[in-house]
Amino acid sequence: MFVSKPDTGAPDCGGAIFPELGEFIDRQAKGRDSLIPVLHKAQELLGFLPVDVQEFIAEKLDLPVGEVYGVVTFYHYFTMQPRGRHTINVCLGTACYVRGAKKVVEALTEELGVRVGETTEDRRFSLTTQRCFGACGLAPVVMVNEDVHGRVTPKKISALLAQYE
Ligand code: FES
Known part of the structure; x- marks a missing residue:
């Protein structure tokens, strides 16, 4: 289930980004084969991958949140911290x-x-x-x-x- 955005110290842009991310995910097949491209898209849109975005992705792709978290923390390219300018x-x-x-x-x-x-x-x-x-x-x-x-x-x-x- 999608939960409210935790305080990540980031600007509150989740509301603006989730619809676009949701539409992108809807065009992908459900499951883990789509996870990496979806994470790339999410980071491209938001700049980082906070917990609530990971939960949103997990729900949309029908995957355990722990699996999404595992991939995000495994690859150096993905970050859970907001990036600088x-x-x-x-x-x-x-x-x-x-x-x-x-x-x-x-x-x-x-x-x-x-x-x-x-x-x-x-x-x-x-x-x-x-x-x-x-x-x-x-x-x-x-x-x-x-x-x-x-x-x-x-x-x-x-x-x-x-x-x-
Ligand atoms: S080792 Fe630094 S550019 Fe090649």
């Missing part, structure tokens, strides 16, 4: 790692006051890491949204962040 993605692939990416991550966590996987309180930034963006010649590489920043050092962090309000 900008996503900072630090490459921790080998080339970037040996050229100081770990120090870049440390500088970002200090500057932003969040750990990897978290979002700043003002929702300006989310901090994530990934393996190799295929731009190893620019190592260490940081992506902010779709922008690629090469040869990033801890000293460049403040100026880099200042480009994104």
